[in-house]
Amino acid sequence: MIAELLDGLKGLKSFPRGIHPPHRKGYAEAEPIRLFSPKQDLLIPFVQHIGAPCEPIVKAKQDVAYGEKIADASAPVAAPIHAPLAGKVGAGTMAVLPSGRRVPAIPLTPAAEGEPVPAHFLEQYLDRNWGGVEPSGFDPDEICQKIRECGVVGMGGATFPTHIKLKRNPAKPIDTVIMNGCECEPYLTSDHRLMLESPEAIVVGLQLAARACGAQRAIVAIEANKPDAIEVMRQVVRDRPGVEVAVCATKYPMGGERQLIPAVLGRTVPSAPKGLPLDVSVVVVNCATTHSIARAVVRGQPLTHRVVTVTGLGVSRPGNWLVPFGTRFSELIEHCGGVSEAALKVVAGGPMMGPTVPNLDVTVVKGTSGITVMTEAETARWQETPCIRCGLCVDNCPLHLSPTKIAHAVKFRDYGLAGAYDMNACCECGCCSYVCPAHIPLAQYIRAGKDQVRLKAAAKK
Amino acid sequence: MSEAPTVTQENANAEQPQGPRSFLVSSAPHLASGTSTRCIMFQVVLGLVPLWLAALYFYRLDALILPLVTVAACLIAEAVANAMRGRDQRSLTDGSAIVTGLILAFSLPPDLNPYMAFIGGVVSIALAKAIFGGLGQNLFNPAMVGRAFLMICFPAAMGIWTEPVTLARIGDTAVDGVTMATPLGAAMDPSVLIPSLWDLFCGRVGGSLGETSALAVLIGGLFLVFRRVADWRPVLGMLATAFVYAAIAHRINPEFEGPMFHLFAGSMMFGAFFIATDYVGAPITPVGRILFGIGVGGLVMTIRLFGAYPEGVMFAILIMNALTPLIERWTVPTPFGGHVAAAG
Numbered sequence: 001m002i003a004e005l006l007d008g009l010k011g012l013k014s015f016p017r018g019i020h021p022p023h024r025k026g027y028a029e030a031e032p033i034r035l036f037s038p039k040q041d042l043l044i045p046f047v048q049h050i051g052a053p054c055e056p057i058v059k060a061k062q063d064v065a066y067g068e069k070i071a072d073a074s075a076p077v078a079a080p081i082h083a084p085l086a087g088k089v090g091a092g093t094m095a096v097l098p099s100g101r102r103v104p105a106i107p108l109t110p111a112a113e114g115e116p117v118p119a120h121f122l123e124q125y126l127d128r129n130w131g132g133v134e135p136s137g138f139d140p141d142e143i144c145q146k147i148r149e150c151g152v153v154g155m156g157g158a159t160f161p162t163h164i165k166l167k168r169n170p171a172k173p174i175d176t177v178i179m180n181g182c183e184c185e186p187y188l189t190s191d192h193r194l195m196l197e198s199p200e201a202i203v204v205g206l207q208l209a210a211r212a213c214g215a216q217r218a219i220v221a222i223e224a225n226k227p228d229a230i231e232v233m234r235q236v237v238r239d240r241p242g243v244e245v246a247v248c249a250t251k252y253p254m255g256g257e258r259q260l261i262p263a264v265l266g267r268t269v270p271s272a273p274k275g276l277p278l279d280v281s282v283v284v285v286n287c288a289t290t291h292s293i294a295r296a297v298v299r300g301q302p303l304t305h306r307v308v309t310v311t312g313l314g315v316s317r318p319g320n321w322l323v324p325f326g327t328r329f330s331e332l333i334e335h336c337g338g339v340s341e342a343a344l345k346v347v348a349g350g351p352m353m354g355p356t357v358p359n360l361d362v363t364v365v366k367g368t369s370g371i372t373v374m375t376e377a378e379t380a381r382w383q384e385t386p387c388i389r390c391g392l393c394v395d396n397c398p399l400h401l402s403p404t405k406i407a408h409a410v411k412f413r414d415y416g417l418a419g420a421y422d423m424n425a426c427c428e429c430g431c432c433s434y435v436c437p438a439h440i441p442l443a444q445y446i447r448a449g450k451d452q453v454r455l456k457a458a459a460k461k
Numbered sequence: 462m463s464e465a466p467t468v469t470q471e472n473a474n475a476e477q478p479q480g481p482r483s484f485l486v487s488s489a490p491h492l493a494s495g496t497s498t499r500c501i502m503f504q505v506v507l508g509l510v511p512l513w514l515a516a517l518y519f520y521r522l523d524a525l526i527l528p529l530v531t532v533a534a535c536l537i538a539e540a541v542a543n544a545m546r547g548r549d550q551r552s553l554t555d556g557s558a559i560v561t562g563l564i565l566a567f568s569l570p571p572d573l574n575p576y577m578a579f580i581g582g583v584v585s586i587a588l589a590k591a592i593f594g595g596l597g598q599n600l601f602n603p604a605m606v607g608r609a610f611l612m613i614c615f616p617a618a619m620g621i622w623t624e625p626v627t628l629a630r631i632g633d634t635a636v637d638g639v640t641m642a643t644p645l646g647a648a649m650d651p652s653v654l655i656p657s658l659w660d661l662f663c664g665r666v667g668g669s670l671g672e673t674s675a676l677a678v679l680i681g682g683l684f685l686v687f688r689r690v691a692d693w694r695p696v697l698g699m700l701a702t703a704f705v706y707a708a709i710a711h712r713i714n715p716e717f718e719g720p721m722f723h724l725f726a727g728s729m730m731f732g733a734f735f736i737a738t739d740y741v742g743a744p745i746t747p748v749g750r751i752l753f754g755i756g757v758g759g760l761v762m763t764i765r766l767f768g769a770y771p772e773g774v775m776f777a778i779l780i781m782n783a784l785t786p787l788i789e790r791w792t793v794p795t796p797f798g799g800h801v802a803a804a805g
Contacts, residue, residue: 019494021492021494022492186492258797258798262797268797268798269797269798270798270799271796271797271798271799271800271801272798272801273801274801275798275799330481339482343484344484344485345484345485345486345487345491346484347489347491351489351490351491351492352489352490352491352492353489353490354489354491355488355489356484356485356486356487356489356491357484357486358483358484358486359481359482359483359484360481360482361481372491374491378491378492379491379492380493381485381487382493385498385555385596386595386596386597386598387597388498388501388557388596388597388740388741389597389740389741389743389745390501390740391692391740391745391746391747391750392496394745394746394747394794395747398797399796399797399798400794400795400796400797401794401796402745402746402793402794404745405745419801420793421793422796422800422801423801424801425796425797425798425800425801428489430489430490433489433490433493434490434492434493434494435494435496436493437496437497437498437500437501438497438498438597439493439497441488443488443489443490444488444489447488
């Protein structure tokens with residue numbers, strides 16, 4: 001409460017409740033983005049977005065050029081996949097996603113002769129020369145079409161196809177687009193680096209997104225713990241009318257849509273699963289996504305790489321790498337000096353919401369913002385003890401739920417009761433588990449409960 | 462022959478780094494705030510220290526013996542209950558039994574026979590906590606159940622209030638035996654003088670071991686509120702309700718004491734900061750906690766003004782403990798974006 005008051009006095013945008021975990025961004029914060037060129041085969045999964053899986057449109061042993069479309073789907077909610085490197089496609093196999101799901105995939109052997117990616121790829125990716133681009137010159141439908149063709153999906157982790165999100169809907173008009181540069185997850189710095197090194201593309205992408213969905217207002221939202229990014233963005237925005245910078249309090253989960261929209265605009269998004277930001281005329285687009293939108297729409301460059309933060313005490317040389325999709329965690333981490341003996345967990349993403357992977361035979365996909373290798377000193381194995389009803393989970397839940405009530409209902413398989421406590425409104429941010437003095441994995445119980453309800457509903461159909 | 466397995470073992474270890482290394486799989490989040498049940502209980506004990514110091518000042522040896530006896534009784538009962546339930550003895554170190562013992566001791570008359578206090582401690586843990594399933598499962602505040610048991614079993618001993626040492630003349634040999642009416646007892650009996658508000662606030666009055674000094678309670682209680690160990694909601698709800706209730710009653714009938722008297726007298730402050738804020742027996746919802754405090758405050762004042770007992774914090778807490786499940790059901794919080802069913 002006192003922290004909120006101080007944030008308010010400083011003019012920072014904030015939302016009620018939430019937590020202040022340690023940032024631990026120092027490991028990789030100062031590391032510039034570098035290009036990672038894998039030597040081993042890539043393994044490219046056909047499911048890199050939420051929606052219908054893609055079907056391959058290349059044959060085994062076929063040579064592909066960089067950026068060539070290799071898989072696509074006819075379903076509306078899907079995004080095509082492009083060859084991240086020039087090379088030879090192998091026979092269809094299976095790959096493990098960071099979420100643990102096994103999906104169809106194809107191997108891609110990087111070309112032996114010549115460069116597998118276009119010359120000066122990194123410079124091209126981080127190009128800061130976007131001065132002449134005028135977003136109002138683009139047709140909204142054309143923007144969505146190009147976004148789809150280039151395979152752009154939400155890169156904050158949800159991987160929802162962006163062209164669907166930005167499509168104009170006369171029933172629910174959009175007035176504001178927010179670029180989410182909060183990066184509230186501890187450890188991760190990929191968005192931060194991108195904002196520092198290629199801010200113009202991010203702002204152009206944001207303007208294009210606003211143009212596509214018909215929004216008049218475009219807001220760049222950044223947490224106060226990135227003053228250098230705020231400064232850079234303010235300078236870029238100066239000659240871009242209609243775009244403003246909003247400085248948000250450093251607080252978790254500021255980057256959640258349901259927290260960011262109330263903080264920046266004071267609008268309350270109706271509860272999940274039915275309520276969406278578009279119900280309050282807002283679209284939130286992740287920082288890396290807007291960057292990809294600009295590259296796709298203005299230059300026709302497909303989404304083949306992304307910035308991945310490799311960080312944590314368990315890795316020797318943390319850094320921010322521009323990585324082609326399909327790269328195995330093992331090769332990337334080996335390139336960063338390998339995993340230390342003390343490493344306990346490897347998290348795909350940040351430590352608050354990222355899933356752990358059992359081994360490093362997992363591939364980087366469109367939603368992989370980072371790999372956090374945590375040692376025993378940074379995380380721990382907690383022993384669950386009885387709930388003492390202290391109410392910390394209730395007092396810190398950013399969605400004002402009663403996590404312990406839901407978790408205990410799930411524990412006793414009373415999904416009806418869990419539903420009465422609005423289980424499905426939960427965004428799984430993990431604040432409840434974080435604060436729980438009894439170390440009850442509340443978020444895990446709630447996640448399990450939601451899964452059970454989903455499975456039961458599916459079985460009914 | 463015996464060496465062969467050892468060699469294999471070493472080989473297996475040597476080969477491990479080359480094979481695919483596996484990592485711990487667990488569900489997010491992978492960070493925690495670092496607090497624990499033990500940490501919270503320890504802070505409550507810390508918050509109780511000013512009360513203990515005040516008690517030592519006012520009641521000397523009694524203030525040393527009673528808490529030790531009740532804490533020992535609680536720990537022994539907890540250990541026996543764990544053994545009977547086939548549980549490990551980890552719960553002895555979580556601090557909850559110590560807190561129960563201290564709260565019980567501070568709510569007892571200073572001169573109470575230690576064996577009675579021991580019984581109270583055993584009943585608190587055995588009948589009020591272990592029987593319901595241990596930590597977090599009890600419906601009623603264990604210390605208050607223990608105290609209620611003692612009041613039923615030893616009504617005479619539970620009504621003897623020793624005079625604080627500082628009131629007696631220095632060098633008076635009869636210090637230990639002097640008894641006096643508590644301020645709340647005085648308020649019910651027109652023949653006894655009412656102490657001044659300042660004496661009430663400091664604690665130079667008769668009463669239970671740890672609750673007479675509103676000042677000490679405020680120091681320890683505010684520490685807990687600022688540490689966010691104790692929730693401000695039941696505290697404010699209880700004290701504000703009692704204040705308003707007493708003010709209205711005093712206005713209607715000036716024979717009733719004023720609101721400040723009632724805030725500082727008896728265990729109002731102690732109850733508000735240390736008993737009404739007990740997590741387990743109170744609702745978990747924010748609105749529910751305010752209602753809980755209001756209920757306790759209202760009941761305390763009703764019992765004080767219209768009941769046969771001079772003090773009512775114990776009964777008020779137990780009654781509101783019983784109402785807690787109902788309050789929780791009434792006060793299910795509305796999610797930030799409205800209830801899920803309503804959102805459709």
